[in-house]
Amino acid sequence: MMKMLLVDESKKVFPTIQSLFEKEFDISRLEPELLKEKMSAKDEAPDFILFVSMGNIPDTYLKMKEMRQCWPKTVTILILPTICSQKELGNTVIPVHRIIFKPCSKQLVMMAVEDFSALLSDSLEPRQDEMILCCLLEFIGANMPLLYVSYNRVMPLIMNLCKKVGYDWRPVKKVFALYLLMLSRLDEEMLNGMMSGEKRSPSLLKKIYEHIAKMVDLLRMDEATQDIADDLKYVLKKFDGSGFPSDDVKGMDIPASSRIIRLLFDYHHLLQQGKSTGEALFVLDQRSKWYDDVLLHAFIDILGDAGKNRIRTVYPLGLTTGMEIAEDVYGVIDSKKRKILSCGEILTEETIDYLQRHSEDILDITEPIKISDALL
Incomplete structure (x- = not known):
């Protein structure tokens, strides 16, 4: 059984990680303040490290660099619950195998671990x-x-x-x-x-x-x-x-x-x-x-589903029949917020006509509408 080490600065994630991977991994938890001591002890390297960082980018970069130097063969997955995308990291390239940005869903963590588990399993010799x-x-x-x-x-x-x-x-x-x-x-x-x-x-x-x-x-x-x-x-x-x-x-x-x-x-x-x-x-x-x-x-x-559809935005005047709505659309009618379109709804000529005639007055829809296009 492969070994997984969780270092969690949020102090909230361990029960979730344990429920996801306890059947496949020997999971241990390490308090962040004990990380340097663990690295200096020169114990057997874990197969995986999941590091949940709540700190600033420069500090996180230095921690990841030290871990990779100490355990170069360990798959390191960095979870950043407070950062939404690579753009927020600027020019900093953090030396880890995978970064999971906010929102840090269970599915993303499972996919990352699965990807590298397969790679490790087939690379034992x-x-x-x-x-x-x-x-x-x-x-x-x-x-x-x-x-x-x-x-x-x-x-x-x-x-x-x-x-x-x-x-x-x-x-x-x-x-x-x-x-x-x-x-x-x-x-x-x-x-x-x-x-x-x-x-x-x-x-x-x-x-x-x-x-x-x-x-x-x-x-x-x-x-x-x-x-x-x-x-x-x-x-x-x-x-x-x-x-x-x-x-x-x-x-x-x-x-x-x-x-x-x-x-x-x-x-x-x-x-x-x-x-x-x-x-x-x-x-x-x-x-x-x-x-x-x-x-x-x-x-x-x-x-999976993320690869089978493209999400794009279209203003009401650009809508055409057959388009699929990618998320609920709300408008303001009589000073009250009401749902106008539901996620997954397929646009008809009647719906488009109504939206185009009333998007700027009765409905007060001021943002473009998200449309999902199937790739195949």
């Missing part, structure tokens, strides 16, 4: 080359936060997607790790352009491919690494054959590892732009012929 790659990425990531964030977000997704479609995840993990190591050799401007969520121009992608191609040529010189060379070569290739390199390879002739990494890395890039899960998958779904449909649909499926 890693091969030496895999261990070296992981250590290199941990070392490089300490000085390249954008690369570190990408590694920790995409690696669990690789495992879950591969299991969903019946692929061996280990070769894909190795290709992705090598791909990130190659990107780490880019200059700072190119690396930021590739990893930060900024728009990636064709000229930038061409330069990155040329950089990768040099390593591909070296890997091709040894029979043991020829297959990996092909996988790396086609990471920037789209399913329809466009992209890099400019050759005739397309569709299922593109290696599976390349197709998986292209999809998941593009998803990561969209999240870096500030898009939600649903918004990011909506964009991927609209990019006709960029991705393997089987992989894309499986990926949407494993992300």
Whole structure:
């Protein structure tokens, strides 16, 4: 049974964590003020640490950094009940495997633990080359936060997607790790352009491919690494054959590892732009012929309801029939607040006509209305 350590500055979470994971983990609780003593004791490292932080960002950053240095192999999940998004962290990149922002739901915590539990369970006896790659990425990531964030977000997704479609995840993990190591050799401007969520121009992608191609040529010189060379070569290739390199390879002739990494890395890039899960998958779904449909649909499926719908806002004049309301809509009628539309309601012509005629007078609806768009 794997060991889980909970450090809870809120002093409220332990009963919930225990009820969620007591059948799968040996759970222990540590008072925050005893953390330094625990680390200095050099006891056996836990498999998981759940840290609930109520402090300021600089203090939290230092605590997480010390924990990672003490227990480098431990999966660290940081729960921030008082912070709503990555934007509130500013330029601070906290060195943990996953951050859960407010609202910190049970479902988000369970998904985070499940992602990394699977990764740990299948990695109990890693091969030496895999261990070296992981250590290199941990070392490089300490000085390249954008690369570190990408590694920790995409690696669990690789495992879950591969299991969903019946692929061996280990070769894909190795290709992705090598791909990130190659990107780490880019200059700072190119690396930021590739990893930060900024728009990636064709000229930038061409330069990155040329950089990768040099390593591909070296890997091709040894029979043991020829297959990996092909996988790396086609990471920037789209399913329809466009992209890099400019050759005739397309569709299922593109290696599976390349197709998986292209999809998941593009998803990561969209999240870096500030898009939600649903918004990011909506964009991927609209990019006709960029991705393997089987992989894309499986990926949407494993992300659950959050990945199957995109939430957007529309003012009353932009409403059309068939739209689904994403949350209850209230208006003011005769000085009293009343529900006008219910979450999940499908708009009809009559409803839209009524809203458009009265949105600014009788109803007093001054905000746009949230609409849910199904991706598939």
